[in-house]
Amino acid sequence: MAAALVLSSPAGAKPLVDPxxxxxxxxxxxxxxxVLLQDPYRSHSVGQGRIxxxxxxxxxxxVYEQGKPPAVRKWQIRKTANGHYVGTMSDASGPVVIDQIGDRFRFRFKLKNNLSVEQWVGPLSDDAIARNLMTVRKFGFTVATGDGIIRKIAPG
Incomplete structure (x- = not known):
C-alpha cells in the first residue's frame, strides 16, 4: 500500500479547493x-457537511461497513493556516490533522488500541470526485488498508 500513497493525481484532474x-x-x-489476516470488506458512507x-x-x-451495524461518524474541522487544518472525529482518540501536500490532502489521526491512520484524499477527474487511500498502522506496521472513491452529490 505504501507505493499507492505516492501516486499523483491523474492528468487533467482539477485540484480539490480544500477539504x-x-x-x-x-x-x-x-x-x-x-485488515491483516482477514478477507476484505465493503464500506459505504453518506455524509452531510455544513460550513x-x-x-x-x-x-x-x-457509515455502513459489511458485517457491522450502521454507525454515525462526526467530524469538526477548521482551517488553522494555508494548507493546514485540525479538528476532531468521533472515532479518533485525539486530534485530526490535515495537511495539503501538492494537490492532495493527508489526514492523520489516532484510533483506540494504538492504531495510527494516514489517509490521502485527492482529485480523480474533477472537483466532485476524489480518491481516498488509507493506511492503518500499529507500532509502525501496516495492519489495514483502504481504497475508495468519495463523490460530492449535492452542494451545501
Whole structure:
C-alpha cells in the first residue's frame, strides 16, 4: 500500500479547493477495507457537511461497513493556516490533522488500541470526485488498508 500513497493525481484532474468545501453538502463514499489476516470488506458512507459562521466544517456521516451495524461518524474541522487544518472525529482518540501536500490532502489521526491512520484524499477527474487511500498502522506496521472513491452529490 505504501507505493499507492505516492501516486499523483491523474492528468487533467482539477485540484480539490480544500477539504472543507469538498465535504460541504452531501457526499457519498464507497470502497473496500483490508485488515491483516482477514478477507476484505465493503464500506459505504453518506455524509452531510455544513460550513459554520466561523468557517469550520461540521460533517455527519452514516457509515455502513459489511458485517457491522450502521454507525454515525462526526467530524469538526477548521482551517488553522494555508494548507493546514485540525479538528476532531468521533472515532479518533485525539486530534485530526490535515495537511495539503501538492494537490492532495493527508489526514492523520489516532484510533483506540494504538492504531495510527494516514489517509490521502485527492482529485480523480474533477472537483466532485476524489480518491481516498488509507493506511492503518500499529507500532509502525501496516495492519489495514483502504481504497475508495468519495463523490460530492449535492452542494451545501
Amino acid at each position: 472543507l468545501s469538498f465535504f460541504e453538502g452531501r457526499t457519498e463514499s464507497s470502497g473496500s477495507i483490508k 459554520g459562521a466561523d468557517g469550520s466544517l461540521s460533517l455527519v456521516q452514516q
